[in-house]
Amino acid sequence: MSTQPDRPAGFRTRAVHAGHGLDPATGAHAVPIYATSTFGYGSAERGGRLFAGEEQGYFYSRLSNPTVRAFEEKVASLEEAGDAVAFASGMGAASAIALTLLKTGDEVAFVGPLYGGTEGLLRDVLEKFGVTVREAHDVEQLRALVSGRTRLVWLETPTNPTIQIVDLRAASQVAHAAGALVVVDNTFSTPYLTRPLAHGADLVMHSATKYLGGHGDVIGGVVAASADLIADLRLHGLRHVGAVMGPFEAFLLLRGLKTLPLRMEAHCQGAAALAAALQGHPAVRALHYPGLPTHPGHAVAARQMRAYGGLLSLDLGSRAAAFAFLDGLRLFTQAVSLGDVESLSCHPASTTHHLLGEETLARQGVTPGLVRLSVGIEDAEDLIRDVLGALERVPVAAGG
Numbered sequence: 001m002s003t004q005p006d007r008p009a010g011f012r013t014r015a016v017h018a019g020h021g022l023d024p025a026t027g028a029h030a031v032p033i034y035a036t037s038t039f040g041y042g043s044a045e046r047g048g049r050l051f052a053g054e055e056q057g058y059f060y061s062r063l064s065n066p067t068v069r070a071f072e073e074k075v076a077s078l079e080e081a082g083d084a085v086a087f088a089s090g091m092g093a094a095s096a097i098a099l100t101l102l103k104t105g106d107e108v109a110f111v112g113p114l115y116g117g118t119e120g121l122l123r124d125v126l127e128k129f130g131v132t133v134r135e136a137h138d139v140e141q142l143r144a145l146v147s148g149r150t151r152l153v154w155l156e157t158p159t160n161p162t163i164q165i166v167d168l169r170a171a172s173q174v175a176h177a178a179g180a181l182v183v184v185d186n187t188f189s190t191p192y193l194t195r196p197l198a199h200g201a202d203l204v205m206h207s208a209t210k211y212l213g214g215h216g217d218v219i220g221g222v223v224a225a226s227a228d229l230i231a232d233l234r235l236h237g238l239r240h241v242g243a244v245m246g247p248f249e250a251f252l253l254l255r256g257l258k259t260l261p262l263r264m265e266a267h268c269q270g271a272a273a274l275a276a277a278l279q280g281h282p283a284v285r286a287l288h289y290p291g292l293p294t295h296p297g298h299a300v301a302a303r304q305m306r307a308y309g310g311l312l313s314l315d316l317g318s319r320a321a322a323f324a325f326l327d328g329l330r331l332f333t334q335a336v337s338l339g340d341v342e343s344l345s346c347h348p349a350s351t352t353h354h355l356l357g358e359e360t361l362a363r364q365g366v367t368p369g370l371v372r373l374s375v376g377i378e379d380a381e382d383l384i385r386d387v388l389g390a391l392e393r394v395p396v397a398a399g400g
């Protein structure tokens with residue numbers, strides 16, 4: 001046996017093992033799908049203790065379910081958080097955070113662009129309840145607009161779909177100086193690449209639909225934070241709101257998470273190879289990938305990310321050029337979502353972000369020619385050939 005002092009298990013070990021052992025009832029090696037809405041107390045006495053929180057146990061699957069609990073514990077371990085709570089979707093997680101932590105008169109600030117659905121939640125739902133939403137485009141702008149009324153600062157890095165980098169440590173310092181909590185949507189990076197809590201964030205949320213699941217077959221969400229914040233979210237954001245994850249979804253996510261580090265390595269390698277192959281291509285007006293030394297966020301990304309992620313975006317100059325390119329791709333399926341083992345492509349201005357309107361899109365840099373690519377785990381040479389082939393369909397503007 002090793003004489004090394006105990007050290008915490010590594011990320012790959014935790015991805016495989018954290019959150020579960022053999023099933024206590026049967027010895028099952030894989031976590032069983034506990035398809036049950038309710039759990040018998042055994043005695044009236046025990047029912048009271050469970051409801052009073054004097055005894056830990058399962059009593060109703062909207063509040064907690066063993067399969068879902070294993071998923072929550074695995075995510076808490078990977079994010080190195082006190083606890084985690086699962087939701088029916090990423091937006092279920094986002095709305096639980098907002099409804100639990102914000103009240104009328106509060107302000108929420110974000111560094112945009114944010115995921116379109118999150119911005120919709122803030123502007124279309126929360127503003128209706130008297131929450132003021134303030135938008136910054138970098139940490140300096142954030143510093144200028146936070147105040148004692150700012151309760152929450154919402155961050156995403158890399159940003160969607162412009163693939164810009166937000167300095168989590170600097171933004172968290174600004175938020176904390178104003179007395180605000182920081183939530184980071186870590187969907188694009190995953191805990192394998194970035195652990196926002198280690199950079200000062202208070203809560204980290206995911207659309208588990210994306211890289212955590214990884215196979216394009218499940219919708220889910222999760223939040224990781226201190227045990228106190230998670231207890232609050234579980235009571236007010238889950239028990240009283242109800243966007244609950246089902247046990248089958250949790251089973252798929254547990255299975256997906258076991259290979260998260262291996263998949264992320266492949267996504268990052270593929271995206272880096274594709275970005276290198278696209279640099280200087282005459283049809284590409286702008287190329288956004290934080291692994292490129294020319295990317296404005298490269299130095300911050302090098303500090304806060306293990307590798308540079310599986311997403312990149314390119315600007316082809318016009319909507320017509322973007323559409324010609326997208327229709328020429330063979331391996332990149334045209335679909336929203338991201339983070340699947342299969343490569344995906346989309347035109348944000350007309351799909352994921354179309355609700356925001358032209359003015360907001362222009363302000364946030366979501367141009368008509370912008371295409372977002374989610375690089376899967378296929379062979380990089382095949383993906384590069386596919387993309388270069390589709391670019392041949394894009395007319396190179398004279399003088400462009």
Ligand SMILES: *Cc1c(COP(=O)(O)O)cnc(C)c1O
Nearest residue numbers: 089090091115185187207209220
């Ligand atoms: C997809 C996504 C969401 C929303 O998650 P759903 O699971 O679709 O509800 C939130 N944030 C980001 C960054 C996303 O990509």
